[in-house]
Amino acid sequence: MTETLAFTIRDLNFYYGPKLALSRIDMDIQSRRVTALIGPSGCGKSTFLRCLNRMNDTIPGTRVEGTISLYGQDIYDPSMDVVTLRQRVGMVFQKPNPFPQSIFDNVAFGPRVLGLTQNKRELTEIVEHSLRQAALWDEVKDSLNENALGLSLGQQQRLCIARVVAVKPEVILFDESTSALDPIATLRIEELIAELKQTYTIVIVTHNMQQAARVSDFTGLFWLGELVEFAPTEQMFTRPEKELTEAYLTGRMG
Ligand SMILES: Nc1ncnc2c1ncn2[C@@H]1O[C@H](COP(=O)(O)OP(=O)(O)O)[C@@H](O)[C@H]1O
Numbered sequence: 001m002t003e004t005l006a007f008t009i010r011d012l013n014f015y016y017g018p019k020l021a022l023s024r025i026d027m028d029i030q031s032r033r034v035t036a037l038i039g040p041s042g043c044g045k046s047t048f049l050r051c052l053n054r055m056n057d058t059i060p061g062t063r064v065e066g067t068i069s070l071y072g073q074d075i076y077d078p079s080m081d082v083v084t085l086r087q088r089v090g091m092v093f094q095k096p097n098p099f100p101q102s103i104f105d106n107v108a109f110g111p112r113v114l115g116l117t118q119n120k121r122e123l124t125e126i127v128e129h130s131l132r133q134a135a136l137w138d139e140v141k142d143s144l145n146e147n148a149l150g151l152s153l154g155q156q157q158r159l160c161i162a163r164v165v166a167v168k169p170e171v172i173l174f175d176e177s178t179s180a181l182d183p184i185a186t187l188r189i190e191e192l193i194a195e196l197k198q199t200y201t202i203v204i205v206t207h208n209m210q211q212a213a214r215v216s217d218f219t220g221l222f223w224l225g226e227l228v229e230f231a232p233t234e235q236m237f238t239r240p241e242k243e244l245t246e247a248y249l250t251g252r253m254g
């Protein structure tokens with residue numbers, strides 16, 4: 001079976017000033033699959049994720065070498081519009097970060113800024129559709145004008161997912177997005193990710209290996225800024241090729 005690639009990453013180096021944080025990373029990220037990135041704290045997972053939508057650009061003194069293409073288009077090429085890139089490659093963070101505004105306005109924010117709708121009816125449709133995709137609609141449909149900060153943490157995180165979905169991205173990045181949540185809220189997000197991959201390419205960073213095993217199709221292990229091993233998740237967890245992977249997965253290292 002031939003798969004479609006969303007991202008192709010070749011010989012990627014990333015520097016914070018003089019410090020090399022990512023070294024010679026090669027990775028193919030399949031479209032409409034879940035790719036999980038694991039590894040100990042400080043090994044470069046978040047840095048790598050932020051390279052995929054150029055969020056590191058905002059950090060002074062950083063430098064990228066190598067190439068990252070999204071459907072064949074070099075995202076670091078000067079012709080790439082960064083606002084468009086971040087619309088295409090959305091991000092959900094560790095802590096839910098809704099605006100202190102209504103639930104409706106949170107989801108409507110992106111479509112309004114980007115001018116995605118012609119009128120109020122279209123905007124209302126996008127908001128409802130996005131909340132449905134984030135598995136939150138049934139819980140909030142009667143309270144759309146209430147402040148988003150009144151929601152539970154798990155609901156707030158699903159609202160953040162709705163906010164990303166509302167601008168019609170192709171890829172959604174999750175950086176430890178369940179680590180602030182209780183087990184039930186975590187499970188709901190994991191179930192949601194399984195749904196979302198039918199429509200979106202998903203890349204998650206998680207320090208939770210069980211989560212990687214549960215939700216992902218491919219797993220990459222980072223270690224000191226290098227990609228130690230990258231493989232289909234089942235293979236990675238049952239027959240890792242590298243000793244370091246085996247040691248990490250069995251809890252002997254990291
Ligand atoms: N803004 C920054 N400035 C300088 N160094 C950073 C910055 N962010 C992260 N680093 C360093 O880069 C390395 C990788 O960090 P990070 O990508 O956050 O790892 P992880 O997400 O795997 O915990 C670490 O050594 C970290 O200290």
Ligand SMILES: [Mg+2]
Binds near residue numbers: 046
């Ligand atoms: Mg991190």
